[in-house]
Amino acid sequence: MDTGMMEATMQKAPIQYTGKWHPKKFALMLAMGGIIMMFSALTSAYIVRKGAGNWLEFKLPAIFLYNTLVLIMSSVTAHLAYGAFKKEDLLRYRWMTALTFVLGLLFLALQVVGWQQLKAIGVPLDGNPSGSFIYVISGTHAAHILGGLGALFLGLRAAFGPANFSASRKLSIQLVNVYWHFVDVLWIYLIIFFILQ
Amino acid sequence: MANTRVYDEDVLIETNGFEDHFHEHHHGDKYQTSFLTHYIFSQDHKIIARQFLITGMFWGLVGAMMSVIFRLQLGFPEESMAWIKPLLGKWITVNEEGFGTLAPEFYYALVTMHGTILVFFVLTAGLSGTFSNLLIPFQVGARDMASPLLNMFSYWFFFLAGVVMFFSLFLSTGPFAGGWTAYPPLSVLPQASSGSGAGMTLWTLSLVLFVVSVLLGGINYVTTVLNMRTKGMSMWRMPLTIWAFFITAILGILSFPVLAAGFFLLMCDRTLGTSFYISEIFVGGQALENVGGSPILYQHLFWFLGHPEVYIIILPAMGLVSEVLSVHARKPIFGYKAMVFSMLAIGFLSFIVWAHHMFMSGVNPFLSNFFVVFTLIIAVPSAVKVFNWITTLYKGNIRFNSASLFAIGFVSMFISGGLTGIFLGNSTLDIQLHDTYFVVAHFHIVMGVAAFFGMFAGVYHWFPRMFGRFMNETMGRVHFWGTLIGAYAVFWPMHYLGMAGVPRRYYSFDNFDTFAHFDGMNKFITIAAMVVFALQVLFVVNFFYSIFKGRVQKTKNPWGATTLEWTAPIDAPHGNWPGKIPAVHRWPYDYGKDGEDFIPQIVPLAEGEKDQGH
Numbered sequence: 001m002d003t004g005m006m007e008a009t010m011q012k013a014p015i016q017y018t019g020k021w022h023p024k025k026f027a028l029m030l031a032m033g034g035i036i037m038m039f040s041a042l043t044s045a046y047i048v049r050k051g052a053g054n055w056l057e058f059k060l061p062a063i064f065l066y067n068t069l070v071l072i073m074s075s076v077t078a079h080l081a082y083g084a085f086k087k088e089d090l091l092r093y094r095w096m097t098a099l100t101f102v103l104g105l106l107f108l109a110l111q112v113v114g115w116q117q118l119k120a121i122g123v124p125l126d127g128n129p130s131g132s133f134i135y136v137i138s139g140t141h142a143a144h145i146l147g148g149l150g151a152l153f154l155g156l157r158a159a160f161g162p163a164n165f166s167a168s169r170k171l172s173i174q175l176v177n178v179y180w181h182f183v184d185v186l187w188i189y190l191i192i193f194f195i196l197q
Numbered sequence: 198m199a200n201t202r203v204y205d206e207d208v209l210i211e212t213n214g215f216e217d218h219f220h221e222h223h224h225g226d227k228y229q230t231s232f233l234t235h236y237i238f239s240q241d242h243k244i245i246a247r248q249f250l251i252t253g254m255f256w257g258l259v260g261a262m263m264s265v266i267f268r269l270q271l272g273f274p275e276e277s278m279a280w281i282k283p284l285l286g287k288w289i290t291v292n293e294e295g296f297g298t299l300a301p302e303f304y305y306a307l308v309t310m311h312g313t314i315l316v317f318f319v320l321t322a323g324l325s326g327t328f329s330n331l332l333i334p335f336q337v338g339a340r341d342m343a344s345p346l347l348n349m350f351s352y353w354f355f356f357l358a359g360v361v362m363f364f365s366l367f368l369s370t371g372p373f374a375g376g377w378t379a380y381p382p383l384s385v386l387p388q389a390s391s392g393s394g395a396g397m398t399l400w401t402l403s404l405v406l407f408v409v410s411v412l413l414g415g416i417n418y419v420t421t422v423l424n425m426r427t428k429g430m431s432m433w434r435m436p437l438t439i440w441a442f443f444i445t446a447i448l449g450i451l452s453f454p455v456l457a458a459g460f461f462l463l464m465c466d467r468t469l470g471t472s473f474y475i476s477e478i479f480v481g482g483q484a485l486e487n488v489g490g491s492p493i494l495y496q497h498l499f500w501f502l503g504h505p506e507v508y509i510i511i512l513p514a515m516g517l518v519s520e521v522l523s524v525h526a527r528k529p530i531f532g533y534k535a536m537v538f539s540m541l542a543i544g545f546l547s548f549i550v551w552a553h554h555m556f557m558s559g560v561n562p563f564l565s566n567f568f569v570v571f572t573l574i575i576a577v578p579s580a581v582k583v584f585n586w587i588t589t590l591y592k593g594n595i596r597f598n599s600a601s602l603f604a605i606g607f608v609s610m611f612i613s614g615g616l617t618g619i620f621l622g623n624s625t626l627d628i629q630l631h632d633t634y635f636v637v638a639h640f641h642i643v644m645g646v647a648a649f650f651g652m653f654a655g656v657y658h659w660f661p662r663m664f665g666r667f668m669n670e671t672m673g674r675v676h677f678w679g680t681l682i683g684a685y686a687v688f689w690p691m692h693y694l695g696m697a698g699v700p701r702r703y704y705s706f707d708n709f710d711t712f713a714h715f716d717g718m719n720k721f722i723t724i725a726a727m728v729v730f731a732l733q734v735l736f737v738v739n740f741f742y743s744i745f746k747g748r749v750q751k752t753k754n755p756w757g758a759t760t761l762e763w764t765a766p767i768d769a770p771h772g773n774w775p776g777k778i779p780a781v782h783r784w785p786y787d788y789g790k791d792g793e794d795f796i797p798q799i800v801p802l803a804e805g806e807k808d809q810g811h
Contacts, residue, residue: 030450037451125471136473
């Protein structure tokens with residue numbers, strides 16, 4: 001690495017970081033890399049198993065598609081909340097954060113409805129693996145949404161507390177948003193995968 | 198003869214170091230305020246390293262003791278085991294004549310637990326957990342890990358995984374007994390064997406906790422290496438230890454989530470009635486309803502972790518050995534960049550060879566060819582590394598001590614075990630050799646004993662850095678020579694057993710006349726195994742004795758090493774360096790340069806001097 005550049009960064013920052021990223025953001029990237037590996041394992045298992053035959057074909061309930069829109073909307077509101085935070089627009093920042101959280105909850109609730117519809121059309125969890133995979137993959141994704149909601153809840157509590165526009169709060173919002181956009185894109189990948197398969 | 202200059206590290210750091218205003222951020226040291234936060238729930242990487250090491254040693258003893266018990270069964274099946282009844286309880290049945298027999302299901306449990314414990318708890322957590330924690334912040338010149346809190350969690354998730362696994366040993370139905378790979382259907386059907394019930398549930402729970410620990414640790418290691426290096430510490434100035442831990446951590450982050458995915462599907466099969474891994478199966482004459490699953494699917498998911506896992510075990514050992522050899526041969530490591538690139542190559546190849554564990558599981562032979570080719574290609578970077586270690590020693594001014602002996606022993610073991618890997622990597626030879634003692638011999642030498650040798654080299658070398666004292670050298674040498682000869686005595690004969698077709702994991706060979714003449718060999722192996730076990734107890738005794746009574750470390754840099762961990766005070770405080778952090782001016786292998794014995798990394802380049810690392 002270029003020493004001159006490094007010295008320049010170091011004069012700015014009170015603590016030395018050699019990379020361009022904040023370590024916490026970088027660590028989050030790595031964690032997301034791990035999550036991507038897990039879902040690629042699950043979807044590869046899906047493809048391998050499908051190739052082996054004895055595979056029940058069925059149409060995915062439409063609610064999963066509508067639900068994708070809910071999640072995309074929550075990503076948009078999360079982004080708007082961050083924009084409002086940067087402009088120190090307290091009211092907008094509070095309500096957009098709250099909206100993101102509610103949309104996240106709604107997504108989870110609609111996923112549960114989707115699973116019930118899946119069961120109703122004769123695709124139970126313990127039937128043909130083609131159905132089991134849908135439950136397990138979307139269930140594992142829901143668990144990651146739940147984790148994101150936990151982080152969003154902490155953000156919500158901070159937003160509705162005393163007005164705080166500090167740098168560390170900004171970093172926390174950035175971290176939560178990056179993760180939230182990530183699980184959003186992950187779901188878009190999964191839904192496209194399910195439809196194409 | 199190189200002259201030895203004495204460096205005053207404090208003055209060098211004070212004049213050239215980097216001021217990061219460390220103490221201005223801390224009002225009192227929040228990390229070391231009480232016994233509980235200092236020694237138990239510590240966030241200091243030095244304490245966490247020692248926690249990993251000592252926990253790993255505990256598991257090492259437990260796992261090794263299990264192997265001694267099942268070796269007794271294999272070597273001396275005609276002898277009574279009634280004397281172990283106080284330890285194993287109902288798993289030893291004693292008849293009217295007082296003859297004690299080991300229960301076959303517990304034999305399988307012992308074999309399974311031995312593998313699980315050694316692979317995950319000792320050689321993953323105990324090896325990379327210990328030394329990544331100890332050396333990454335020290336050698337890159339950081340105050341601590343990127344996230345000390347996650348680092349603490351990494352240890353405690355490992356601890357929790359250990360508690361769950363330990364608990365499973367005392368279940369009335371016994372721990373899991375279906376092999377450390379936990380293949381279905383034994384791992385899926387609770388009614389398949391006595392250990393497949395509660396034992397398997399706890400096994401899975403324990404390993405999921407373990408995966409969390411590895412991921413938290415790995416994310417921290419990579420982040421620290423890439424973001425927290427001190428001034429002047431470019432990637433090409435990092436010691437090979439750091440490169441090794443860095444690549445190991447990346448492998449862990451990429452492969453352990455896949456194992457977790459495999460375990461999720463396994464748990465669904467066990468508890469929710471899905472059929473990912475089982476199909477059309479009878480248990481106890483009863484047909485099960487599960488249709489459509491494939492046990493091979495599990496094998497793919499398992500070995501996608503399983504193969505990188507063996508490099509997760511051996512790469513840290515390689516890094517430690519490279520460093521120890523260079524320091525004690527008083528020579529720069531031969532081919533520094535080749536060492537880095539070969540580790541990167543091994544890391545990359547480790548992801549595209551997993552099916553060589555499955556040649557005999559019915560995978561397409563054309564597919565096998567692909568895996569054979571890539572498996573054999575691994576021999577190339579491995580040979581580069583071996584060549585470089587030997588050339589590092591060549592014409593070196595070698596100091597023979599416990600650390601350097603174990604490092605040299607590592608190279609010996611890695612060659613012996615690596616060569617048999619070339620046999621096993623061929624899918625045609627594997628028809629004869631798979632699931633025999635040849636495989637047992639291969640992987641024990643190349644990733645079991647070799648990794649332990651790397652770990653021992655590391656412990657003897659960095660013991661002063663951890664405890665401010667030296668380990669006893671006499672006991673260390675007895676430990677080395679005994680273990681070297683003993684380990685070869687245990688595993689060398691197994692090649693012959695394997696070539697003769699003796700299958701691994703069998704409880705008894707009483708009904709196989711073909712293998713009757715191996716009785717003597719099996720006795721020999723068992724006796725050697727007991728001797729080796731006794732020597733490891735000696736190591737543990739030496740370790741704890743030396744913590745309290747070992748020779749005191751008087752100078753900061755007792756080995757005359759160049760790396761940063763030896764510039765910190767002997768009793769390094771939290772934050773490692775009391776004032777400024779050291780800045781780095783050169784690569785870490787300036788030994789015997791320009792007539793100097795060694796030049797630490799913190800010494801600025803002289804007028805017109807060129808850095809070797811670039």
